[in-house]
Amino acid sequence: MAIENQFIQTKLTEKFGDMVSNFEDSYGMLSFEAPKEQNLKVLQYLFDEPTLGFQFLTDLCAVNYPDDKGRELAVVYHLHNLAQNTRIRFKVFTGIENTDVYTASKLYAAADWMERETYDFYGVNFVGHHNLKRILNVDEMDYFPLRKEYPLEDQTRIDKDDEMFGRG
Amino acid sequence: MTEQHHITLPEGSIEKQTTTLNVGPTHPATHGVFQNIMELDGERVVSTEQTVGYIHRAFEKLAERRPLYQVTPITDRLNYCSSPINNMGWHLTCEKLLGVETPKRVDYLRVIIMELARISDHLICNSIVGVDTGAYTGFLYVMQYRELIYEIYEEVCGSRLTTNIGRIGGFERNFTNTAFTKLEKFLKEYPKVLIEFEGLFARNRIFMERTIGGGAISAERALNYGFTGPNLRAAGVDYDVRVHSPYSSYEDFQFDIPVGKTGDNYDRFLVRNQEMWQSLNIIEQAYKKVQAFKGAEAEIYHADVPEYYLPKKEDVYTKMEALIWHFKIIMGEVDMPKGEVYKSVEGGNGELGFYLISDGGRTPFRLHFRRPCFIYYQAYPELIKGGMLSDAIVTMSSLNLIAGELDA
Numbered sequence: 001m002a003i004e005n006q007f008i009q010t011k012l013t014e015k016f017g018d019m020v021s022n023f024e025d026s027y028g029m030l031s032f033e034a035p036k037e038q039n040l041k042v043l044q045y046l047f048d049e050p051t052l053g054f055q056f057l058t059d060l061c062a063v064n065y066p067d068d069k070g071r072e073l074a075v076v077y078h079l080h081n082l083a084q085n086t087r088i089r090f091k092v093f094t095g096i097e098n099t100d101v102y103t104a105s106k107l108y109a110a111a112d113w114m115e116r117e118t119y120d121f122y123g124v125n126f127v128g129h130h131n132l133k134r135i136l137n138v139d140e141m142d143y144f145p146l147r148k149e150y151p152l153e154d155q156t157r158i159d160k161d162d163e164m165f166g167r168g
Numbered sequence: 169m170t171e172q173h174h175i176t177l178p179e180g181s182i183e184k185q186t187t188t189l190n191v192g193p194t195h196p197a198t199h200g201v202f203q204n205i206m207e208l209d210g211e212r213v214v215s216t217e218q219t220v221g222y223i224h225r226a227f228e229k230l231a232e233r234r235p236l237y238q239v240t241p242i243t244d245r246l247n248y249c250s251s252p253i254n255n256m257g258w259h260l261t262c263e264k265l266l267g268v269e270t271p272k273r274v275d276y277l278r279v280i281i282m283e284l285a286r287i288s289d290h291l292i293c294n295s296i297v298g299v300d301t302g303a304y305t306g307f308l309y310v311m312q313y314r315e316l317i318y319e320i321y322e323e324v325c326g327s328r329l330t331t332n333i334g335r336i337g338g339f340e341r342n343f344t345n346t347a348f349t350k351l352e353k354f355l356k357e358y359p360k361v362l363i364e365f366e367g368l369f370a371r372n373r374i375f376m377e378r379t380i381g382g383g384a385i386s387a388e389r390a391l392n393y394g395f396t397g398p399n400l401r402a403a404g405v406d407y408d409v410r411v412h413s414p415y416s417s418y419e420d421f422q423f424d425i426p427v428g429k430t431g432d433n434y435d436r437f438l439v440r441n442q443e444m445w446q447s448l449n450i451i452e453q454a455y456k457k458v459q460a461f462k463g464a465e466a467e468i469y470h471a472d473v474p475e476y477y478l479p480k481k482e483d484v485y486t487k488m489e490a491l492i493w494h495f496k497i498i499m500g501e502v503d504m505p506k507g508e509v510y511k512s513v514e515g516g517n518g519e520l521g522f523y524l525i526s527d528g529g530r531t532p533f534r535l536h537f538r539r540p541c542f543i544y545y546q547a548y549p550e551l552i553k554g555g556m557l558s559d560a561i562v563t564m565s566s567l568n569l570i571a572g573e574l575d576a
Contacts, residue, residue, distance in 0.1 A: 026509070027507065027508075058538060059536065061523060082407050082412075085412045085413070108392060109392045109394075110392065112546055113546045135221060136221035
């Protein structure tokens with residue numbers, strides 16, 4: 001039933017050559033990456049090609065790798081072919097200065113809010129998105145809280161006024 | 169007193185032919201914190217804009233500082249109508265990353281708990297749909313049977329709503345005989361209740377008039393919107409994670425996937441009802457399988473993985489080995505393997521996914537929850553467009569939106 005990972009890899013390399021790279025079998029799921037300018041072309045190809053047919057966007061999120069210069073942010077797409085029951089993971093990396101990545105919301109209606117969420121937490125600028133504004137955080141927020149540069153509060157700090165919380 | 173207050177209205181608000189109505193964030197007709205700014209033409213909805221995030225608690229950020237076993241209580245608070253499914257989903261994710269194999273008995277016990285949770289989730293959702301169409305009786309009547317389910321949770325893990333049930337590798341203790349007695353009681357009493365509940369609604373003329381055709385979505389649009397769970401199945405797509413990527417030995421069970429046709433509120437109601445019957449069926453099968461274990465096998469309630477499974481407290485105080493492992497786990501001396509996993513389970517309202525990235529440390533490097541209702545709530549404006557305001561309320565509850573999961 002399921003499409004072989006090897007087959008998907010061959011199809012993708014045939015179509016995109018060296019642009020798709022870092023193929024990896026991560027716990028049974030094929031994972032690969034492409035340059036961020038190519039993300040829509042790859043997604044569209046995976047969507048349209050009848051032997052692949054990855055038409056269901058399961059998940060879209062970002063990851064921050066602060067030490068990887070020029071590739072600080074990764075946008076991760078989890079795609080699913082429901083008929084063949086195969087999942088793949090597709091990543092594009094972007095630098096933190098210029099975070100433009102093309103939006104997939106025209107292809108998948110589901111991507112609309114997922115991209116807004118990703119923008120909200122990581123500041124990935126989805127080019128072409130019709131309504132790219134914060135979704136879970138307040139509009140006035142001026143930073144992207146899930147980036148690694150904002151650590152959680154030190155649990156051992158003692159300078160905090162606890163009276164407000166009934167612990168004074 | 170003479171001072172006049174000038175209210176400045178937004179430009180064009182007098183000339184325009186529609187009414188703007190603010191519903192929520194805390195509105196008696198919405199179950200949870202949902203705000204909608206609706207444009208109404210008479211009583212018909214022209215458009216709506218949802219605001220979400222009122223109870224956002226930054227779970228994904230919190231999880232980045234917590235060891236795996238401390239993330240479980242966070243997952244409770246996603247879809248709190250069926251927390252055990254979230255807990256199990258998280259344990260399964262960790263087990264996938266750590267390479268832990270669970271014994272069959274653990275799998276079956278988990279299946280029992282997960283299916284009970286599914287019943288309680290669907291029961292709430294369907295009875296709330298009843299409330300929103302004006303029938304309070306069903307809701308009041310079934311609540312005491314949800315109580316039976318909560319009592320079983322209580323017997324297994326000690327808590328009721330936010331259960332924090334189980335551990336990586338299994339359960340914190342074996343099911344007691346009381347738990348099984350309570351389960352038997354539930355299995356005996358519940359079918360009658362469900363028949364009566366269905367009798368109240370399924371062929372009720374008023375209920376049918378209110379729900380048929382409201383909030384309908386085609387299978388194609390539903391897939392494009394990332395629908396999963398009963399909402400997708402009501403639109404006619406038989407996608408169920410339990411069948412497509414079986415976890416926790418679901419492949420050992422015989423059950424059907426009920427599907428609807430039109431994807432409207434009525435079909436969603438029927439699909440959920442049918443799923444409750446299937447869940448009962450699964451629980452009965454699982455209970456038989458659990459009873460078939462004899463002797464030492466009947467005492468197994470966790471996998472033999474001392475490096476991840478927290479030992480029993482008595483053992484920690486009396487046995488050297490257990491004390492060492494306890495110390496290692498609590499002080500964070502057991503590192504996770506590096507890797508990325510995506511694991512999903514069939515939650516009460518759709519595919520609940522966990523995307524966990526580990527960099528080999530003690531805590532997740534990144535954890536992302538695929539929250540089904542966050543994804544399908546996007547379709548709400550499309551579902552209610554052109555319908556009546558009161559149908560929009562029914563649609564909202566029939567989508568089974570849980571604010572805790574929506575806002576994470």
